[in-house]
Amino acid sequence: MTGDGRLIPCSEAVRLLWDYLDRALSPEDRSLVDGHLMFCRDCCGELEFAKELHAFLASNAVDQIPPDVRARLEDFIGEIVEDR
Amino acid sequence: MPIPDAAGRSAIAHPVGCNNVDDILVSRGKRRRGRSMTGDRTCEREAERHVETDPERRTAFQRLAREQIPRLYATARRFEGAAGAEDLVQECLLRAYRAFDTLNADDAGPAWLQAILANVFRDRLRKRRHAVNEVPVDDVESFSLYRAVAEEDPFPYSDTLHLDFLHAFGREDVEAVLARLPEIYRLPLILRYMHDFSTKEIARVLEAPLGTVLARLHRGRKLFEHEMWTYAEETDLLATEAP
Numbered sequence: 001m002t003g004d005g006r007l008i009p010c011s012e013a014v015r016l017l018w019d020y021l022d023r024a025l026s027p028e029d030r031s032l033v034d035g036h037l038m039f040c041r042d043c044c045g046e047l048e049f050a051k052e053l054h055a056f057l058a059s060n061a062v063d064q065i066p067p068d069v070r071a072r073l074e075d076f077i078g079e080i081v082e083d084r
Numbered sequence: 085m086p087i088p089d090a091a092g093r094s095a096i097a098h099p100v101g102c103n104n105v106d107d108i109l110v111s112r113g114k115r116r117r118g119r120s121m122t123g124d125r126t127c128e129r130e131a132e133r134h135v136e137t138d139p140e141r142r143t144a145f146q147r148l149a150r151e152q153i154p155r156l157y158a159t160a161r162r163f164e165g166a167a168g169a170e171d172l173v174q175e176c177l178l179r180a181y182r183a184f185d186t187l188n189a190d191d192a193g194p195a196w197l198q199a200i201l202a203n204v205f206r207d208r209l210r211k212r213r214h215a216v217n218e219v220p221v222d223d224v225e226s227f228s229l230y231r232a233v234a235e236e237d238p239f240p241y242s243d244t245l246h247l248d249f250l251h252a253f254g255r256e257d258v259e260a261v262l263a264r265l266p267e268i269y270r271l272p273l274i275l276r277y278m279h280d281f282s283t284k285e286i287a288r289v290l291e292a293p294l295g296t297v298l299a300r301l302h303r304g305r306k307l308f309e310h311e312m313w314t315y316a317e318e319t320d321l322l323a324t325e326a327p
Binding site: 015046058 | 142145146149150153154155157158159169170173174177178181225226228229230231233234246247250253255258273277278279280283298301302305309
């Protein structure tokens with residue numbers, strides 16, 4: 001659907017893309033982006049990339065904790081609980 | 085927002101206050117079980133079992149805290165860098181212990197701890213009186229990482245140019261890029277995209293209006309894309325990592 005039929009330039013579509021992915025756009029803006037994506041291959045690429053970047057960030061959320069830091073923090077929890 | 089502060093005040097002021105910390109979690113539907121997080125009856129029942137006097141509650145705290153150490157540390161590293169991360173987690177654990185009686189659904193524990201961690205960090209920022217520098221992003225606003233990668237074509241023989249670009253970044257690189265962002269942009273970005281907080285939850289945690297959070301997320305994403313690109317250029321990441 002092309003919403004109200006209004007076309008937007010790539011710059012505008014790109015500005016809205018992450019919010020589009022987040023489903024944070026108003027229905028009007030959403031259909032503007034949909035309308036743009038229907039004919040713009042470049043922005044479809046942008047959209048795909050935004051998805052990849054999003055997934056990439058999520059995959060970086062948990063990383064290794066050094067064993068000594070972990071051991072110290074576990075001791076710390078022990079102390080908090082014993083202390084009372 | 086009444087995440088317990090450094091003095092554990094909200095835990096003391098609202099000993100049966102189910103509506104403080106848990107507020108943040110209310111919209112996290114997948115973590116909710118029934119009405120247990122907001123139901124007053126549950127509150128009163130749980131409040132009778134103080135973590136400081138009830139060995140079972142102490143064990144529950146210990147189990148949750150130990151299990152969440154890696155995640156908390158990972159978040160803390162992104163907030164503070166490696167140097168201050170451990171200390172941040174320690175303060176978070178102390179606050180969490182003092183406020184543990186306000187947590188009513190154990191399966192909400194992980195997100196509850198993350199929210200406390202974010203609050204500890206925010207309080208520290210306040211104390212440091214970091215100039216809250218809104219970055220002028222006019223030049224960044226029009227930047228497109230997708231296009232920059234396509235135009236520069238760092239992997240000429242690849243069919244998956246953009247994915248290759250992302251995969252050239254190791255964890256330390258991502259951390260370094262995030263560290264370049266001003267804190268007011270970094271925090272919402274981490275909470276939203278690494279820890280799956282909703283924008284409303286972020287607004288509560290950061291005590292900022294939703295519109296401000298959305299604007300900072302928007303700028304933060306743009307800045308992050310821009311900094312990924314400049315980082316890759318400055319560190320010769322693409323030259324050394326190219327397949």
